[in-house]
Amino acid sequence: MDVSLTERAYIKMKAASINNLKYLEDKPVIRVGTGTCGKAAGALRIREAFKDELTRKGIDAGVVEVGCMGHCYAEPLIIISKPGFPSLCYGKVDEVLVKRLVEDFLINNDPCYEFAMAALEPNDIFPTFRDFPRGVYEEKMILENCGFIDPEEIDFYIARDGYSALADVLNMEPGEVLGEVKASNLRGRGGAGFPAGIKWEVVRKAGNGMKYVICNGDEGDPGAFMDRNILESNPHQVIEGMIICAYAVGASLGYLYIRSEYSQAIRRVNNALRQAREKNLLGASILGSAFCFDLEVFSGAGAFVCGEGTALINSMEGGMGIPQHRPPELAVSGYLGEPTVLNNVKTFCYVPLIMRKGADWFKKTGTPGSPGTAVFTLAGKIAGPGLVEVPMGTTLRQLIFDVGEGIPRNKKFKAVQIGGPSGGCLPEQALDIPLDFDSLEEAGAMMGSGGLVVLDEDDCMVGMARFFLNFTQQESCGKCTFCRLGTKHMLEILKAITRGEGDMASLETLRELAEDVKTGSLCNLGKTAPNPVLTTLKYFRDEYEAHIKGKCCPSLKCPDLIAYFIEPDKCSKLCNICVGSCPVEAIYTRDNGLKAINRDKCVKCDNCLKACPPEYSAVIKVSPPGLVEEREREMK
Amino acid sequence: MNRKVVIIIDGQKITAREGEKLLWVALENKVYIPHLCAVKEQERPTAGCRLCFVEIEGTCNPVTACTQPVKAGMTVKTRTPAVDRLVRTAFELLLSEHRLNCGECPKNGSCELQKIARERGLKLNLHRLKPLSKKVIIDDSPRSFAFDAGRCVLCGRCVWADHRIAGVGAIGFSRRGIHRRITTFADRELAQSPCTECGLCVEACPVGALYFKKN
Numbered sequence: 001m002d003v004s005l006t007e008r009a010y011i012k013m014k015a016a017s018i019n020n021l022k023y024l025e026d027k028p029v030i031r032v033g034t035g036t037c038g039k040a041a042g043a044l045r046i047r048e049a050f051k052d053e054l055t056r057k058g059i060d061a062g063v064v065e066v067g068c069m070g071h072c073y074a075e076p077l078i079i080i081s082k083p084g085f086p087s088l089c090y091g092k093v094d095e096v097l098v099k100r101l102v103e104d105f106l107i108n109n110d111p112c113y114e115f116a117m118a119a120l121e122p123n124d125i126f127p128t129f130r131d132f133p134r135g136v137y138e139e140k141m142i143l144e145n146c147g148f149i150d151p152e153e154i155d156f157y158i159a160r161d162g163y164s165a166l167a168d169v170l171n172m173e174p175g176e177v178l179g180e181v182k183a184s185n186l187r188g189r190g191g192a193g194f195p196a197g198i199k200w201e202v203v204r205k206a207g208n209g210m211k212y213v214i215c216n217g218d219e220g221d222p223g224a225f226m227d228r229n230i231l232e233s234n235p236h237q238v239i240e241g242m243i244i245c246a247y248a249v250g251a252s253l254g255y256l257y258i259r260s261e262y263s264q265a266i267r268r269v270n271n272a273l274r275q276a277r278e279k280n281l282l283g284a285s286i287l288g289s290a291f292c293f294d295l296e297v298f299s300g301a302g303a304f305v306c307g308e309g310t311a312l313i314n315s316m317e318g319g320m321g322i323p324q325h326r327p328p329e330l331a332v333s334g335y336l337g338e339p340t341v342l343n344n345v346k347t348f349c350y351v352p353l354i355m356r357k358g359a360d361w362f363k364k365t366g367t368p369g370s371p372g373t374a375v376f377t378l379a380g381k382i383a384g385p386g387l388v389e390v391p392m393g394t395t396l397r398q399l400i401f402d403v404g405e406g407i408p409r410n411k412k413f414k415a416v417q418i419g420g421p422s423g424g425c426l427p428e429q430a431l432d433i434p435l436d437f438d439s440l441e442e443a444g445a446m447m448g449s450g451g452l453v454v455l456d457e458d459d460c461m462v463g464m465a466r467f468f469l470n471f472t473q474q475e476s477c478g479k480c481t482f483c484r485l486g487t488k489h490m491l492e493i494l495k496a497i498t499r500g501e502g503d504m505a506s507l508e509t510l511r512e513l514a515e516d517v518k519t520g521s522l523c524n525l526g527k528t529a530p531n532p533v534l535t536t537l538k539y540f541r542d543e544y545e546a547h548i549k550g551k552c553c554p555s556l557k558c559p560d561l562i563a564y565f566i567e568p569d570k571c572s573k574l575c576n577i578c579v580g581s582c583p584v585e586a587i588y589t590r591d592n593g594l595k596a597i598n599r600d601k602c603v604k605c606d607n608c609l610k611a612c613p614p615e616y617s618a619v620i621k622v623s624p625p626g627l628v629e630e631r632e633r634e635m636k
Numbered sequence: 637m638n639r640k641v642v643i644i645i646d647g648q649k650i651t652a653r654e655g656e657k658l659l660w661v662a663l664e665n666k667v668y669i670p671h672l673c674a675v676k677e678q679e680r681p682t683a684g685c686r687l688c689f690v691e692i693e694g695t696c697n698p699v700t701a702c703t704q705p706v707k708a709g710m711t712v713k714t715r716t717p718a719v720d721r722l723v724r725t726a727f728e729l730l731l732s733e734h735r736l737n738c739g740e741c742p743k744n745g746s747c748e749l750q751k752i753a754r755e756r757g758l759k760l761n762l763h764r765l766k767p768l769s770k771k772v773i774i775d776d777s778p779r780s781f782a783f784d785a786g787r788c789v790l791c792g793r794c795v796w797a798d799h800r801i802a803g804v805g806a807i808g809f810s811r812r813g814i815h816r817r818i819t820t821f822a823d824r825e826l827a828q829s830p831c832t833e834c835g836l837c838v839e840a841c842p843v844g845a846l847y848f849k850k851n
């Protein structure tokens with residue numbers, strides 16, 4: 001009886017949504033990416049420019065706001081779908097291009113291919129994103145609709161089969177739903193990779209009292225923004241996943257914990273919740289079934305440690321964002337002491353897909369131990385930075401050199417920091433390990449948030465370790481001895497080393513402290529904070545020793561260990577550019593016209609090195625700084 | 637929580653109630669395990685000081701005894717190289733933030749840091765770490781006692797006494813990370829807080845941070 005009920009309700013709803021979107025048929029549609037990345041690049045201006053231009057020219061076309069499709073480097077980004085042409089994507093759009101596209105494309109049928117980035121559908125005329133180097137590896141599961149649908153209009157999601165999984169699920173036994181998720185071996189995407197089905201099962205078996213489902217959208221890793229992106233670009237996918245989870249475990253209330261800095265994500269999710277409620281996808285007797293569930297946004301104050309489950313719960317309960325000892329796990333005693341499912345944004349996103357297409361479909365992608373895809377943010381010394389989704393098991397080498405198009409300016413790869421501040425720095429010889437939860441952990445790194453920073457020969461590994469530890473040390477909540485004091489002492493030792501004040505005994509202390517903080521800390525912030533130090537010590541010990549024994553930074557990065565020098569035989573006496581570029585007047589002209597640097601004044605800003613015209617390239621950096629005196633003695 | 641079980645701590649057979657926390661079982665049976673933050677009545681242990689590590693047969697890393705429920709047949713070792721190493725480091729870390737002037741400290745002789753040092757053969761000075769400079773701020777505004785934050789080890793036993801035994805709520809933890817400390821609301825002097833000078837927090841302090849004034 002119920003079968004027909006929810007299904008009929010869904011069929012009716014989908015028909016209504018398709019009908020609501022009819023106004024976009026048979027006319028050009030311009031999709032403007034207005035995720036935070038798009039907005040920052042001026043997408044709202046572009047949207048207005050299109051609207052004005054269309055009105056001025058009297059053209060009937062739709063302008064739709066969409067989220068982000070992961071090519072953040074090319075924002076503002078738009079897609080024009082005009083009947084008779086493949087949908088075309090244009091990047092770095094400005095007002096001038098808006099005018100041209102309206103005039104040439106919309107009116108005169110010339111798509112201005114010279115400005116197009118890619119087509120969306122395969123065609124004979126223009127390459128698609130699949131033809132990009134990254135297209136070969138990219139496989140979009142959870143990002144598939146991001147950047148193509150309007151996140152503020154539920155009809156777009158429903159018209160693309162959104163919530164059909166929910167309608168089906170409501171006709172299944174909760175145990176069957178759980179069985180499918182377990183069979184898919186979906187592992188949590190928040191970092192640790194714990195199997196979602198096993199967590200859900202604990203909550204499901206925990207009696208018939210109050211239970212909660214919480215989505216972890218804290219996303220505190222510096223440089224990670226995929227969760228924000230998904231919440232902004234396709235909030236309903238997360239919501240649908242959470243409702244299905246609630247049905248499987250028997251929860252009646254849930255929260256999306258989103259940091260308050262993500263104002264646009266919070267606004268869009270709240271809007272999505274309202275629309276879902278209007279359509280009876282949330283609230284009492286969902287789609288006419290007996291199942292009741294509702295969701296609310298909880299806006300967190302934005303601390304890295306609040307992403308840790310027990311700290312997140314403390315902060316939701318009104319306490320300080322401070323972790324607690326486990327067990328009990330949240331699945332046994334979570335929010336308000338009740339059994340709670342806590343999963344990452346991405347984890348919930350896979351759920352509707354798994355329920356719609358089946359566990360076996362899901363397991364066809366990725367590795368047996370880590371099925372599905374992984375979402376990475378590529379950053380650092382990489383030619384094609386951005387957000388990518390690739391199958392689990394893709395190697396680091398493929399990800400960096402094929403998907404990310406390698407290291408710019410012919411520089412040499414040195415290391416990759418993977419998993420954010422709690423991940424590890426892996427060297428060249430680790431490039432062939434497949435990216436999945438287990439292999440990364442074995443190598444001393446972790447999947448973490450999926451942040452991936454590529455480092456080249458110019459990056460100092462001691463400096464990197466210091467950078468990441470500085471972050472975790474500042475984000476430590478201070479509750480436990482190892483994390484509060486251990487990370488502080490480690491940071492002080494690293495600072496001394498990068499200043500040339502380290503000794504071999506303190507290097508040994510650093511290693512011991514790192515190991516002890518890793519085993520001794522209360523929560524996973526402390527337990528993972530030493531990873532950047534431990535991995536750089538393991539793979540780049542020579543750099544530490546150079547800083548200590550030779551007072552030398554081999555990558556010429558640590559300000560206290562370098563000096564700038566103007567090579568007399570290269571300096572053109574007639575050029576004054578370096579003098580003008582110096583913010584502290586440290587550069588002077590000698591009697592013979594050659595330029596020189598007053599080291600006492602120099603603040604090592606790098607301006608002169610960049611300003612010196614390439615035909616001279618007279619400014620060089622040296623380390624240790626004492627080399628300058630040697631050179632000057634040679635000159636005399 | 638009722639069933640009696642037998643466990644072995646350092647080779648000694650001990651009967652305990654199942655589910656009881658190992659730390660209290662050991663202490664009641666005269667097996668010393670270093671600890672600062674543990675409060676027996678606390679349902680969910682703080683587990684912040686990281687001193688009560690023990691090794692349990694069958695688990696790879698040391699665990700904190702204050703959080704470890706007793707199970708039948710459990711074999712526990714309170715001294716292993718891994719345990720000693722963690723305790724030594726945690727202890728030295730705490731000392732690096734503790735103003736070491738035992739001679740002038742009212743708790744000299746009954747200080748729990750001194751007890752840990754004695755029991756575990758640890759030195760009361762720093763040999764690997766440099767002291768973290770902490771400004772000397774002493775709040776001697778109450779009539780009967782004073783608070784020397786430079787000696788505080790942040791165990792939180794005073795907060796427990798103030799909140800849960802006295803039911804006053806004059807003090808609590810504030811700030812985060814390395815800046816974490818015990819303060820009154822809005823950092824006022826204790827005399828300006830709801831403190832009733834019941835003295836329970838002073839009695840709870842394992843070191844010389846909270847101390848009764850002489851006479």
Ligand SMILES: Cc1cc2nc3c(=O)[nH]c(=O)nc-3n(C[C@H](O)[C@H](O)[C@H](O)COP(=O)(O)O)c2cc1C
Pocket residue numbers: 187188189190191192193194196216217218219220221304305306307308309342343344345347523524525
């Ligand atoms: C310091 C710290 C920060 C964390 N931050 C996040 C976060 O921002 N988002 C997230 O989903 N998980 C975060 N986690 C992991 C969560 O504790 C938890 O494992 C996760 O939300 C569970 O969901 P999953 O199984 O779907 O991954 C963090 C963990 C730690 C220790």
